[in-house]
Amino acid sequence: MASHLRDDILYGCDHPDTHASANRWRHQESGSFARHAGPRDPSEREGSGDLAEFLNKTRVDPPKSAGSAGGRSVPIMVAGNAHNGTADTHGLDAQHDGVANTPSTHGSLDVRCGPLLNYRRMENRTWYGSVLIVTRGGGSKESPVIPELHLRFGPRSSSPILSNGQFNDTQGTNGIRSEPYGTVNGVHYSKQQATTVPRDSSNGASANGTNGTVASSVETKVPGTKLYSDPANTFWRFDLKVPMQEAELHCHYEIPGLTFEAEKKTDKQGFFVPAISQSMRIMFHSCNGFSVGTDEEAWNGAALWNDVNRVHEKTPFHVMIGGGDQIYNDGIRVGGPLRPWTDIGNPHKRREYPFPESLRKQCDDYYVNNYIRWYGTEPFASANGQIAQLNIWDDHDIIDGFGSYVDEFMRCSVFRGIGGVANKFYLLFQHHLAPPLSTYTTDAPQTTGHDGVGTDPRQLENTYVLQEESIDSSYIIGSKPGPYVAEHSRSIYARLGARIAFFGIDARTERTRKQVNYPETYDIIFNRLRKELSEAKASSSPVQHLVVLLGIPIAYPRLTWLENIFSSPIIAPIKFLNKRFGFGGGFFNHFDGSVDLLDDLDDHYTAGTHKKERLFLVHQLQALAAEFSVRITILGGDVHLAAVGRFYSNPKLNVPISEDHRYMANIISSAIVNKPPPQAVANLLARRNKIHHLDQNTDETLMNYFDKDPGTSNKTANSNHVTMPSRNWAMITENSGTPTHGGAPNGHPIDGIDSSRQSTPNAKDGHSWLHKGEVNAGTKHKAADETQHGQGSDGSLDVSIRVEMDQHSKEGRTEHYGMTIPLLAYAGAAEHTLRKRDAIQGAVAQRV
Numbered sequence: 001m002a003s004h005l006r007d008d009i010l011y012g013c014d015h016p017d018t019h020a021s022a023n024r025w026r027h028q029e030s031g032s033f034a035r036h037a038g039p040r041d042p043s044e045r046e047g048s049g050d051l052a053e054f055l056n057k058t059r060v061d062p063p064k065s066a067g068s069a070g071g072r073s074v075p076i077m078v079a080g081n082a083h084n085g086t087a088d089t090h091g092l093d094a095q096h097d098g099v100a101n102t103p104s105t106h107g108s109l110d111v112r113c114g115p116l117l118n119y120r121r122m123e124n125r126t127w128y129g130s131v132l133i134v135t136r137g138g139g140s141k142e143s144p145v146i147p148e149l150h151l152r153f154g155p156r157s158s159s160p161i162l163s164n165g166q167f168n169d170t171q172g173t174n175g176i177r178s179e180p181y182g183t184v185n186g187v188h189y190s191k192q193q194a195t196t197v198p199r200d201s202s203n204g205a206s207a208n209g210t211n212g213t214v215a216s217s218v219e220t221k222v223p224g225t226k227l228y229s230d231p232a233n234t235f236w237r238f239d240l241k242v243p244m245q246e247a248e249l250h251c252h253y254e255i256p257g258l259t260f261e262a263e264k265k266t267d268k269q270g271f272f273v274p275a276i277s278q279s280m281r282i283m284f285h286s287c288n289g290f291s292v293g294t295d296e297e298a299w300n301g302a303a304l305w306n307d308v309n310r311v312h313e314k315t316p317f318h319v320m321i322g323g324g325d326q327i328y329n330d331g332i333r334v335g336g337p338l339r340p341w342t343d344i345g346n347p348h349k350r351r352e353y354p355f356p357e358s359l360r361k362q363c364d365d366y367y368v369n370n371y372i373r374w375y376g377t378e379p380f381a382s383a384n385g386q387i388a389q390l391n392i393w394d395d396h397d398i399i400d401g402f403g404s405y406v407d408e409f410m411r412c413s414v415f416r417g418i419g420g421v422a423n424k425f426y427l428l429f430q431h432h433l434a435p436p437l438s439t440y441t442t443d444a445p446q447t448t449g450h451d452g453v454g455t456d457p458r459q460l461e462n463t464y465v466l467q468e469e470s471i472d473s474s475y476i477i478g479s480k481p482g483p484y485v486a487e488h489s490r491s492i493y494a495r496l497g498a499r500i501a502f503f504g505i506d507a508r509t510e511r512t513r514k515q516v517n518y519p520e521t522y523d524i525i526f527n528r529l530r531k532e533l534s535e536a537k538a539s540s541s542p543v544q545h546l547v548v549l550l551g552i553p554i555a556y557p558r559l560t561w562l563e564n565i566f567s568s569p570i571i572a573p574i575k576f577l578n579k580r581f582g583f584g585g586g587f588f589n590h591f592d593g594s595v596d597l598l599d600d601l602d603d604h605y606t607a608g609t610h611k612k613e614r615l616f617l618v619h620q621l622q623a624l625a626a627e628f629s630v631r632i633t634i635l636g637g638d639v640h641l642a643a644v645g646r647f648y649s650n651p652k653l654n655v656p657i658s659e660d661h662r663y664m665a666n667i668i669s670s671a672i673v674n675k676p677p678p679q680a681v682a683n684l685l686a687r688r689n690k691i692h693h694l695d696q697n698t699d700e701t702l703m704n705y706f707d708k709d710p711g712t713s714n715k716t717a718n719s720n721h722v723t724m725p726s727r728n729w730a731m732i733t734e735n736s737g738t739p740t741h742g743g744a745p746n747g748h749p750i751d752g753i754d755s756s757r758q759s760t761p762n763a764k765d766g767h768s769w770l771h772k773g774e775v776n777a778g779t780k781h782k783a784a785d786e787t788q789h790g791q792g793s794d795g796s797l798d799v800s801i802r803v804e805m806d807q808h809s810k811e812g813r814t815e816h817y818g819m820t821i822p823l824l825a826y827a828g829a830a831e832h833t834l835r836k837r838d839a840i841q842g843a844v845a846q847r848v
Helices: 004-014 023-029 031-037 042-056 304-316 348-354 357-375 379-386 413-431 519-537 560-567 569-581 598-602 608-629 678-685
Strands: 107-123 126-136 148-155 177-183 187-192 220-224 225-229 233-243 247-252 258-260 269-273 282-285 320-322 389-391 475-477 490-495 501-502 545-550 632-634 643-649 664-668 698-702 730-734 798-803 814-821
Touching: 031 357, 042 632, 107 187, 107 269, 107 320, 107 357, 107 379, 107 389, 107 413, 148 233, 225 379, 247 608, 269 608, 282 304, 304 730, 357 379, 357 413, 379 664, 389 413, 389 501, 475 519, 501 519, 608 632, 608 664, 632 798, 664 798
Parallel strands: 107 258, 282 320, 320 389, 501 545, 545 632, 632 664
Antiparallel strands: 107 126, 126 233, 148 220, 148 247, 177 187, 187 220, 225 233, 247 269, 282 730, 475 490, 490 501, 643 664, 643 698, 730 798, 798 814
């Protein structure tokens, strides 16, 4: 289908394949045919011959399956009439058979949440994504109104989008006349007249590279697919795919016939798709919500999303990566249905507390309403429909500390129950996927198994759940269900444009206090990554940067000494007093009675219980970097402060960073909304920032990144230049264009000094800068300057962490701190330094 859309842009109505059906009556029976065959405006009559020609041509019937080779779903071609909850008994697949299945042109739908835009993957020069809306009411019956999304796209500089993301429709469709030329598989295609636009300076070329003339833009109509519907809400997904062009595209979509409960929401939105030769501009955030008890007014709500939206208006992002805790559901135990359970003082009674169907319904209501509330909160809501999201989850998407309490307590009915409910709405809201048919309840034994959840008919009463036959190829499915959420983990691999790839690991579904992921799942993950990187290496566009999302930092100060204190026998008497008399107050959590901070410490990769797994994971990433000469950069959140850690070869090995496969920066950006820790905690972490030896060849530490505190504040000690306890978010851009400011690509020429550490006396260890991209890291770096960020041409990545200057300002103004991550040109340097006993599984040294 992608090739057809690309040809549409080139040929218009002279398309060599007109998509006509061999059975003309199929079109005549559809509402779409009736609209196209009816009288048209006088200005369009001159094209009637094109439409007649379209109808008189024939073509092969569409395939009988919605899936394509390899089990990959085909957007828009939905098997059967799944979009409206009915079965296709005539084998017509995605053809809309009869008036009942045709989107209604009357009535409207009340939108409770959305539109929410997601990014899935790039494949065969085609961008795949989806849009989700949640409408009021529903159930198992056929929907009286089926929404339809209208998508059109053209070169970025001819966009009819205003700065707030809404359409500028004062001249209709931007003053451009559209001519319909066919409906295929429920998708309506129109061509628009070619238009001439000035060159797009951000790409250095016009849309087709010649004379500034762009090809005709295309309009597509996409019927909604009903994912899930109960008496209160219906979830509609619109599957999008856009053929990428030689220039960046601005895509505009609208869903007519909607009424919005949120005042600022509209059905008219826009987003951007990179050019074929362009890598995506990335926004990264985590901890997008408030912990229980936080004074939200004191922090002016989600103020930093104003900063995100300001940047997006000037230099649009192609994707925003959510590193976990996109929403905080912890309130379910304070003002929600789990309050009676939380108030039980006896740990044994709390473990034995049931999770019946009645409690599940209450938890369902809490999670869906909390999602609707938060995803409709401005200014976060404005970004949701304009910047494509790519998310993994963490504990607060379920409940604080989920997975990291003692195993005996994690297996209790309430935790398993809310794990299932949270997963249901995580799939719907954050991935636009249909949920499982049922979730765990204690009064339906078939749902309580650890190898999967059986179907409970009570949960399907007046409820529709789409059963998708195939899963999107971007997902990497875990080996077996998790121990507390009886569903398989979903990690993600996707290309982020021409030279950047993304891998996000689901580090919550399989998590226990002693493991992050199953060993079998790691095998699946790294086999998939090797396959993808190998195919990319053999192509004309190899991956040069692999962005790895772990959610929780992995290059971070050890707090083992604190873990030891909290777990030691000296805490036992205090714990006893807490159970009997409440002594210690909030120092102990209300779940398993342990020290409240202990679950957070156990969550960390640097925790003692995860030490071996962490070592294995870093070694595997090093092996990938060496094998494919790809620079790996790790993203992490969770800790509510900003920092940059990195792994690198021991300086004694004299490996230049440009050839160092062990050099991996860990960009730590957290939180975009939640309040930061006290200054004393940030300063304590800075004092614990030692040079750690991961192994004989790899060192790690946080780098000096913050040359000053944001604005005029005094957030840190004079000696603390490595942790910043302020709200923040990050942006990452490839330096792939034509240099606009002479000199070195990273903006910091260093006379007489090359990028090798051994040539400069300052780079004795990780407390110093390790390469020229780290020189002057902070506010003076070119990556921190909006006018220079990403304007280089050496293929490196510019990273800017934007830190809030004033928590009392609703504008969310930020101080910018920058650095540059270089390309990797692996030349086998590590093979000469590795002794045989140090070789790691999968490393190049073992295979040569």
